[in-house]
Amino acid sequence: GDFANEVDTLVIGSGPGGYVAAIRAAQLGQKVTIVEKGTLGGVCLNVGCIPSKALISAGHRYHNAKHSEDMGVTAEGVSINFDKVQEWKGSVVKKLTGGVEGLLKGNKVEIVQGEAYFASENSVRIMDEKSSQTYNFKNCIIATGSSPIELPSFKYTERVINSTGALALKEVPKKMVVIGGGYIGIELTGAYSNMGTEVVVLEGGKQILPGFEKQMSKLVEKRLKKNGVAFHTEALAKGVEETENGVKVTAEVKGKEEVFEADYVLVTVGRKPNTEELGLEQIGVEMTERGLIKTDKQCRTNVSNIYAIGDIIEGPALAHKASYEGKIAAEAIAGEKSEIDYLAIPAVVFSDPELATVGYSEQEAKDAGYDIVAAKFPFAANGRALSLNDTDGFMKLITRKEDGLVIGAQIAGPNASDMIAELGLAIETGMTAEDIALTIHAHPSLGEITMEAAEVAIGTPIHIV
Numbered sequence: 001g002d003f004a005n006e007v008d009t010l011v012i013g014s015g016p017g018g019y020v021a022a023i024r025a026a027q028l029g030q031k032v033t034i035v036e037k038g039t040l041g042g043v044c045l046n047v048g049c050i051p052s053k054a055l056i057s058a059g060h061r062y063h064n065a066k067h068s069e070d071m072g073v074t075a076e077g078v079s080i081n082f083d084k085v086q087e088w089k090g091s092v093v094k095k096l097t098g099g100v101e102g103l104l105k106g107n108k109v110e111i112v113q114g115e116a117y118f119a120s121e122n123s124v125r126i127m128d129e130k131s132s133q134t135y136n137f138k139n140c141i142i143a144t145g146s147s148p149i150e151l152p153s154f155k156y157t158e159r160v161i162n163s164t165g166a167l168a169l170k171e172v173p174k175k176m177v178v179i180g181g182g183y184i185g186i187e188l189t190g191a192y193s194n195m196g197t198e199v200v201v202l203e204g205g206k207q208i209l210p211g212f213e214k215q216m217s218k219l220v221e222k223r224l225k226k227n228g229v230a231f232h233t234e235a236l237a238k239g240v241e242e243t244e245n246g247v248k249v250t251a252e253v254k255g256k257e258e259v260f261e262a263d264y265v266l267v268t269v270g271r272k273p274n275t276e277e278l279g280l281e282q283i284g285v286e287m288t289e290r291g292l293i294k295t296d297k298q299c300r301t302n303v304s305n306i307y308a309i310g311d312i313i314e315g316p317a318l319a320h321k322a323s324y325e326g327k328i329a330a331e332a333i334a335g336e337k338s339e340i341d342y343l344a345i346p347a348v349v350f351s352d353p354e355l356a357t358v359g360y361s362e363q364e365a366k367d368a369g370y371d372i373v374a375a376k377f378p379f380a381a382n383g384r385a386l387s388l389n390d391t392d393g394f395m396k397l398i399t400r401k402e403d404g405l406v407i408g409a410q411i412a413g414p415n416a417s418d419m420i421a422e423l424g425l426a427i428e429t430g431m432t433a434e435d436i437a438l439t440i441h442a443h444p445s446l447g448e449i450t451m452e453a454a455e456v457a458i459g460t461p462i463h464i465v
């Protein structure tokens with residue numbers, strides 16, 4: 001219409017950053033509108049965290065059904081109906097996106113479908129196919145997220161796919177080349193190799209999963225190799241040729257040119273912030289060289305009523321970081337003193353075994369000048385891990401030598417994604433290894449590994465010598 005709409009807080013983007021920010025702002029009494037050009041829930045719910053974990057679970061079910069002979073369980077005629085897998089995955093996504101819609105409405109947040117573009121420091125134009133309208137706001141939270149990077153020599157097609165394409169495949173590929181051994185590439189490699197795909201991973205660097213300790217990434221590599229995955233590090237993907245029903249990928253592997261044939265090539269070489277098509281230059285919002293929006297400890301940009309959260313600002317591009325920042329920004333707008341504290345953001349890879357870290361790694365702690373104790377406890381010494389027949393892995397607890405303060409943890413092992421929460425809490429609340437060691441953990445549980453690692457830190461472990 002012709003008249004501008006007036007709101008207190010306008011949120012652009014409804015991923016885990018935006019929808020959480022909108023709900024918190026509404027809880028704090030603001031009149032809130034959220035704009036989404038795609039589907040509620042953003043990347044995370046629609047084409048990221050959730051559907052990838054669903055495919056990973058399906059892969060586990062299939063793989064375990066076929067490979068539990070050690071435990072005396074054999075199954076005949078195990079098969080995958082991939083249409084059904086996709087249908088089930090879709091139903092999980094739909095429940096969650098529907099849930100987000102219900103939560104937004106329940107909090108009286110107005111949902112507007114369309115693409116937002118800044119007209120001024122206090123207004124946006126929202127466009128959809130049919131119409132365009134203006135919204136004036138007191139404050140705005142930008143949460144437009146990120147998109148897969150497209151390499152010039154790997155333009156996306158039906159067979160040259162990004163993570164979104166990989167999650168939407170209609171068949172389990174016989175062969176797939178994965179370019180990029182980051183967590184997204186490795187998680188999808190795991191999912192498909194568990195479902196029977198022969199995967200070749202081409203990684204440019206010296207190690208897959210850069211950012212994780214080599215001891216951890218090696219465990220993942222070993223397990224994937226057992227599944228028939230081939231790894232090539234220092235491999236530079238150069239180009240792709242599409243054949244009648246597949247692809248031929250050319251790569252320079254340690255200086256030597258090689259060709260890999262497959263049904264699909266999945267390119268997961270990083271993501272770029274969605275900050276280019278918002279009109280940010282016009283209103284003078286400062287950006288970094290990488291196109292990230294610069295923010296302060298309250299997620300405020302240099303334009304004082306405009307905030308930015310999630311994948312478009314510095315820091316790890318993770319859903320829980322986006323949500324955390326969303327709450328901070330909404331609270332800052334309401335005049336609260338909330339500030340970002342990145343001390344304990346967990347990072348998880350849903351690989352086999354799972355990897356999870358929080359706080360300092362051993363090396364980071366040393367680099368930061370801490371005198372530390374690095375206490376390790378293996379999953380193989382835990383009764384629950386043995387009874388699950390899943391004993392690859394370890395926990396490493398990093399504590400400050402002078403007082404035992406927990407400052408970091410690394411876990412490689414089954415359920416590392418859940419176990420890391422206890423260590424995040426320990427760091428956030430300033431616990432020492434002794435506090436954890438004195439906490440009674442249920443037996444038999446993987447949680448006991450945390451207690452025992454803490455006992456190693458203070459020199460009193462029972463189950464290892």
Ligand code: FAD
Pocket residue numbers: 012013014015016017018035036037038039040041042043044045047048049050052114115116117143144145146163164184274277278309310311312317318319320321322350
């Ligand atoms: P997004 O979730 O990207 O949402 C941004 C939204 O803004 C989108 O819906 C977009 O349509 C909308 N938008 C953009 N521009 C406009 C505009 N101009 N107007 C209106 N709307 C707009 N993270 C984890 O923590 N754990 C995981 O296990 C995990 N797995 C992942 C797996 C995959 C395959 C991928 C790709 C990512 C994964 N991530 C995971 C990362 C996670 O998805 C992101 O960190 C998270 O979604 C970022 O949230 P966000 O709110 O910043 O933005």
